[in-house]
Amino acid sequence: MRLLQRYITMELFRVFAMVLTGISVLLVFVGVFQQASENGLGAMEVIQILPYVLYSLLPITIPATMLLTVTVVYGRMAGDQELTAARAAGINLLSLIWPSLLMGAMLSVLALLLTDQVIPWSIQKIQETVLVKMEKIFLDQLRADHQFVESSQGLAITVIDVQDKTLIKPTIRYTPDNGQIFTIQAESARIRFNIQERTAWIKIVGGYINMDDGHGAWIREEEYPFPLPMVDKQPKARHMAVKEISEELEEITATRRQQESHRVLARSSHLLTGHFEQLAMSSFVELVQQQHVDNRRVDRLSTEYHSRFALAGSCFFFVLVGSPFSIMQAKRQFLTSFFMVFMPIVFLYYPVVMLAMNQSKNGMVPPESVMWIANIATGVIGIYLLRRVVRN
Template identity: 40%
Template sequence: MCACGPVRSGSGGSSRDGPMKLLQRYILGELVRVFLLLVAILTVMLVFLGLFQEATERGLRLAQILQILPFVVPSMLPFTIPATLLLTVCIVYGRISGDLEVVAAKAAGISATQLLWPAFLLGGVLTASSFSLTSYVIPWAVSNIEQIVTQAMEDIFLDALAHDRHFSDPVRGFSITVHEVQNRVLKDATFQYRTRSHEQISMRAAEASMRFDLDAKVIRILLKNARGTRSGGDTLAELDRTELTFPLPQELARVKSRHMTLEALMRGVEEQQLAQRRKQSEAAQEAAMLLMMGDFQQLSGDQLTVLQTEQRRARNQELRFRTEIHSRFSMAASCLFFVFIGGPFAMLQARRQFITTFVMCFLPILLIYYPVMFLMVNLSKNASVNPLWAMWVPNLILGCVGISVLSRVVRH
């Protein structure tokens, strides 16, 4: 009799496994189908908004907009995936609960947790996908976008120079005057600029070509048959194939941490730590030298202040990179936590419309999750908290709420 008990139990378990796996496959198929449809619609909407903003801010033409279109799509996905996944689970689980399929599954011995496994699986896959997008795909896409935009800015600049035949930048202290522009070559060009020692230099070239170097963050101008003079009229030299460099516009020169690869961020952390140690050592040596010389007034002088400022700047950069690294892990994992709270909540709200369920679920996330996330980011960048744990606080809040909602679903 004891031997028969396990056989009957195993037979009953096998009889439940078939319907359970069939139902899980059905739910997973519905989740994937609805998610792909929604993410495509939402991404297309955001892509067109993003392209319109980019074209307006940078004056891009239609051909350039079409060039950057394939690279804008992956840049939008990390922002659309979590909310779209939440809407997906609200639709699918709200529908099957409204059709009493959850009640029927429980009557057949299939728990609510087992019904949620397809959503957890999809959430896990999208978590890994989101992390890959933010760490590798987006930096690659942004790099390509910047190259296209840089080329566009070159074209716009050369068109303006061909029309006006003069360009000046008083802030950076240089100006360009040309006779004409032919095939991206400046003819009979005169360049006037200030050196770091505030000396005014004038260079006149028969021909000149220019390009924007994103890697070095400079504008490179190659001069042919050039002649240079100082402000006093002294001739520098007769030069040929001389290269001038000027800083790029601020919007092109600045590299945002969210556009860097994970390896670049980690390398940046190490470089900033090294810079801090170097500046700290230089400041200590300078202070020791001033003490030995008895020049106590210079302990609060400009040289030490500059070194301390550079050390603080390196520290701020390190904190910015560290915060970005940990935020990528936590933001990617938000897909899993959105599912953890959205699936059980949709089951509880079975009789409501799915859009009502989504709003009831997403509104607290907007009012609590994202503000807490932004707060933790700012506190981490200011060294008030450690980003290693601080960036997970919003997900922890969602996890606690999800456990509470799931326990109600399991009980009832």
């Protein structure tokens, strides 16, 4: 790398580090405050999740920071006539811009790695911290209200009193995924949270379990697992790595093929035996299951898979637009140039990305094509501006 390129690269790194530090510190406190207010975290829990919130915010701050960086560096160099002097010495302007393009490409790869590997890990650590606090919140709510209802998990608990972690005369009603409702009435029960398994274990002492089909049994001492309250049964797509998303998509595809084979056999059996009513019912159930379970999950996973690469690549395309634009606006203040290029990104780029994500999650459009529309449009504009700068 020649002297002039080294000078530009060092300027880019210096400004980028300063701006990223300032923006990250500001957003970290906003993110920590949001997590604390949503989950009722104390001072110690806030300190524990502080670094993890920083990791989760970096993919958001890096593209905007890099855009501001190239605006500051190239705007100042153009305003001080440094670029004009370089061109007068016979130096091609592209050779002065490629350090920013290379840095933008490297930061795009870094953003992808952060989104794919670091953010799921940091979110898991935040959830573990929240779950430890949630046990106390759960017991405090039972102690104060004598009941706890989590309709999304099908769990309802009422108690007479709570002593330490022991529930006095609890009544537990739970509806698992198979739809078999059962109710447990006990003299006492002790609860413990398993953070790794995302499961709450309730040890029943001296109780009776009653099923909705009329069957029941006495319990002398037994421990039952329940899903943790306020925790999603299925991990969100944005909390998963690309490898995990690909594996789940392959698993869903394999399950669909297996279910389709079973349905074909069932249809053949109903046709041979003349049970046409069962054939119609099985077709209806098949349609409902396919629409409301598999397709929705596949759409969300596919959207997250492709949007992760597209959003990570935005850093490079922002540099492609910001570098020549800041050179063209040399006589303006760098903040003016930054907002002139950043406002269209805020009001055009991100709305297009959000619209594409929403439509692809709903299965309206294929995510592998629409998620790149905003980047392609930004790239076309950037190449046009770059050609104008080089020619003039």
